[in-house]
Amino acid sequence: MDVNALHTATEILAEYLSEVTHGDLGQATPANSWDIGDLYIHLIEENISIARGLADEPVHKKVSKADKVTRSDLEAAAHLYGGGYEERYRRTSRALENAFAAVADRESLHSIDGITRTAHAWYDRQVNNTVIHTWDMTQAMGFTYHPSPDVALRVLRTESDLSIDDVTAIWEAALRLSGRLPAVQQVQAVRTAPR
Secondary structure: OOOHHHHHHHHHHHHHHOOOOHHHOOOEOOOOOOEHHHHHHHHHHHHHHHHHHHOOOOOOOOOOOOOOOOHHHHHHHOOOOOOOHHHHHHHHHHHHHHHHHOOOOOOOEEEEOOEEEEHHHHHHHHHHHHHHHHHHHHHHHOOOOOOOHHHHHHHHHHHOOOOOOOHHHHHHHHHHHOOOOOOOOOOOOOOOOOO
16 A cells, blocks of 8 residues: 555654653643543554554564553653654654555455454545644644645545535634534524614
8 A cells, every 4th residue: 555645644743742751741632532642642653553453463463662652652652852752753654554565455354452443544544633633742742733634625525424614614624623622503693682
């Protein structure tokens, strides 16, 4: 499979991870009541899990100490002035990209964490998750992140059948579908009786 979209998405996320310091780990993110530390651990675990699932390796297979990460390991991964967190993330992301690249049939079925999807569906999901988690990270860090229009449209199209031309609206719709922004509520004008 072609992994260019995933590689681009993971590199952008890694660039933001290079800005994370140990003091940032407790910052709340919009994702599942997670802070940056929780999100980072999730990113690493997801990369490992999907890479193994694509290779049909058992999840319980021994994980190298260099890849597995726990909350107590996070301080050691940080450099004093930022950086460090992107190194382990990049390593597991490359393993994930290699696993997708090795898939001969994009329609082959793979069961990962009890869910069976085609390799192509797993790929789309992973690209989307990476883009959405980049937004989560940047929100927590106080950065502004908007994916390119084609990436925002890709996320929206794989999450929904909506067709929207406005790039900002596309990205906001993708964030709403992911649960990161509240759904738009219908506001009805309340007329007051004349006095």
